[in-house]
């Protein structure tokens with residue numbers, strides 16, 4: 539019996555280490571209040587020489603912020619604007635009783651595994667996490683990845699510097715533009731598509747007369 543206990547004590551640390559190593563790939567901090575994944579407070583992106591500015595941003599999320607027709611959830615702000623190379627500390631306050639996330643996609647892979655920074659707050663909880671944005675002027679998708687939450691309003695954008703054009707379907711910014719899933723992502727291709735369609739229809743109409 540004593541032998542078995544000693545064996546257990548010796549076997550447990552490697553198992554625990556293996557598990558935390560698995561989690562450390564995503565640099566994950568999990569508490570009952572939620573999750574902070576891929577936090578980065580001090581490592582500069584390769585294209586930055588220094589931190590340009592510190593931002594502290596508070597985002598409140600929940601049903602209360604769904605103030606567009608057909609939406610169930612929302613965020614107190616759907617757009618976050620920061621300078622290139624700035625350090626962004628986000629406090630996510632979840633005012634619902636279901637959990638919500640605030641995820642940024644498209645960050646550099648060498649710094650943020652799976653190219654993302656991710657906050658998750660359990661119902662009624664608050665989580666804070668920090669990340670540093672690269673120098674590139676660009677728009678990044680922000681969303682909540684819980685099933686149907688993005689479609690129901692939890693979609694936003696992080697604009698670094700001048701950005702690279704509004705993403706579609708962001709509440710209060712580009713949500714008037716309702717996009718069908720089969721259409722291309724960029725607005726210019728849609729304009730070209732619509733123009734070609736108009737020409738084709740006019741041609742058909744004229745040639746039949």
Ligand SMILES: [Cu+2]
Pocket residue numbers: 611637638639682683684687692
């Ligand atoms: Cu959500």
